[in-house]
Amino acid sequence: MKKLTLDEFYTKKISTNYVLMITGCDEYPKSLEEISQHFLRNIMRANPEARNTENGECRMEDADPGDDDLINPLDMITAVFLCADSFLQQVLMQKMSQCQFALPLLLPDSGKGNITFMLWAMRQIVKNWKLQKNASSMEESLVSIQMPFISFIRVGVCSVSKSKLLNSILSNEKHDFFVHREMECGDIPRKCSDGLVEMAMFCPCGKSNIDVFETQFSILNLRGDARDHLVQLEFLKANSNAMFILIDREIDAEEMPILCDSKARLFIIQNQNINNRSSNTNVITDTLSQLKIKPTLIEKGRHNDAAFTKKLRSYITTFLQSTENHETLEGMVHVAGSLNIRIDECERKCSESKDKVNSIMDIIEKSRVKESKQRYLPLQGDMWHKWAETNKEQSREVRAKFGGDPRVFVLTVLGVQSTGKSTLLNTMFGLQFTVSSGRCTRGAFMQLMSIDDELKQELECDFILVIDTEGLKAPELATHHDSYEHDNELATTSGKNQSAYLCIRILAMSLLLTKT
Structure with missing residues (x-):
């Protein structure tokens, strides 16, 4: 730290x-x-x-x-x-998730000696995938998706980079989902991340020339030697449909019982010296047989990396085709609790917020939205209007006393629906405007961003107000007789903000923004 x-x-x-x-x-x-x-x-x-x-x-x-x-x-x-x-x-x-990086699922805190299951942190992630070429896309919250979970662990020190192997399994594009030892600073000894369990979900796009697998599933990757992180190992044994174990040396028979009582199907990957492989294979087989464990043994042998990746993909594909047991992240809560793993969603602030949201949603579902707003949000009616008028008068007094308003630079994006306007603003400023396929932005949403004191003079403003607007030419409104008026009103409102220090309108062509 x-x-x-x-x-x-x-x-x-x-x-x-x-x-x-x-x-x-x-x-x-x-x-x-x-x-x-x-x-x-x-x-x-x-x-x-x-x-x-x-x-x-x-x-x-x-x-x-x-x-x-x-x-x-x-x-x-x-x-x-x-x-x-x-x-x-x-x-x-x-x-x-947008960068397709592996996500921390079990977060170790060596300072406090605990582990946190990051369920609340993943609540806002939405994934979409397509199983077949002509099928419609499927979209769901990551924590609610039913899918197989395949975990990868290592026992002892391995000469093969487990994380690099996982990257090659998941994609042909050489994308680094997981940090590995051959990345910049990836070989620096770890100080606080051993015991971290990361998650990467594979989402097929329905194109056989791109997809390396035909169905959605997630890989869970335990960092460090599994023998040193038994709580995480028990979590993976209870929640995984399959577990791949990398072994790169002779192991003692006393170490094998840690694999007992696993509901997951076990695959043991061996990458050993040819002279020692036969004897160690016999030790592993005999020991596991005594423990009534029947794993599938996979030997790297003389395979190069590409051939070995293809071999592992074949094992995973066969397994995915044969398994019908799917899990969800939400369903892992009871296992985490039984292992005394801290669950972020069970913290007081999170649980209180969830209860309040659920109570509000229940009220809205039982009555009309307009009636609910009048009853539970009375300040947004006439009282809000009166407050606004009073606030204007007070603002005039403040301007007269202190010599002016804060300088605000207003940036508004305006363009055709589904051309990436919200995504563009999110990428430029690190914001969280809602993005999805179809008409996801309705009306206008804004985010006020403060500026560091050292930059205020250079930028000649004190704040930046970013406004995301509803897309023009929405197909849902095409049949309405006043659709053109709606678009004109939206464009006029976006372009004329009298209180702004400067207003920029970005009217981007669909093709240009689609490329971004």
């Missing part, structure tokens, strides 16, 4: 507003202390290079940094999540 200057946030958590503040920053962090801030700024903008932990001192041609001058990306991610409040954790999860 101290190396990343995050120690002050270990108890006083980082908020979303703190991260959204617009500040000046260099392309790369100048020192180790700036790495966490660069990660936060870059991941909020869905930058795929956000996990790079090299700093300016390491990029010098004659630099020869030691381990104390560098940090493993997994340590950085673990430290940031431990120092973020629950709302920022949700945002970080969404951004990491």
Whole structure:
């Protein structure tokens, strides 16, 4: 924490507003202390290079940094999540999901000696997939998706990078879902992330030339030696449909009982010296037989990486075709609780918020929206109008006394529906405007962003107000006789904001924004 200057946030958590503040920053962090801030700024903008932990001192041609001058990306991610409040954790999860990064499912906290099941943090993630070419897309909240879970663990030290192997299994595009030892700083010894369990979901697109698997499923990856993290291992044994175990050396018979009482189908991957392989295989087979465990043994042998990846894909495909038992993340709560794993969603603030939301939704479902607003939100009617008039008069007095209003730069995006307007703003500013297929933005939504004091003079404004608007030419409104008036009113409202210091309208063509 101290190396990343995050120690002050270990108890006083980082908020979303703190991260959204617009500040000046260099392309790369100048020192180790700036790495966490660069990660936060870059991941909020869905930058795929956000996990790079090299700093300016390491990029010098004659630099020869030691381990104390560098940090493993997994340590950085673990430290940031431990120092973020629950709302920022949700945002970080969404951004990491957009970058197709593996997500922290079980978060270890070595300082407090506990493990957290990150269910609440994943609540806002929505995944979509298509099983067949001509089938309609399916969309659901990640925590509610029923699917097989396949876990990967290692016993002892392995010469093969488990995480790199997983990346090659999941995609032909050489995308790094999981951080591995051959990435920048991936070989730096880990300090706080051993015991982390990460999750990566495979979502088919329905195209046989792209999909390496035909159905949706998730991979769970335990960091570190499984023998050192028995609680996480028990969690995986109880919730996995299949478990792949990497073994790279001779193991003692006394170590095998840790695999007992697993409901998962076991696959043991061996990558050993040819001379020792036969004897160790016999030891493993005999020991597991005595324990009444019947795993499938997979030997890497003389296969190169590409051939071995193809071999493992075949095993996984066969398993997915034969299994009918699907799990959900929500369904794993009872197992986590039985293992004394902390569940973020069971914290007081989260549970109270959920109860309040559910009570409000029950009220809305039992009565009309208009009636509910008049009854439960009376301040949004005439009283709100009167308050606004009073506030205007008070604002005039404040301007006269202090010499003017704060300077606000208003940025409005306007364009055809489903052309990526909300996504563009989210990527540019790290915001959370709703995005999905079809008509997801209705009306106009805004986010006020503060600016660092050092940049206010340079940018000549004190705040930036970002406005996301409903798309024009919505197919749902095409049959309405006043659809053109609706679009004109929306464009006029977006373009004329008299209280703004400056208003920019972006009227982007569909083709241009579709490419972005």
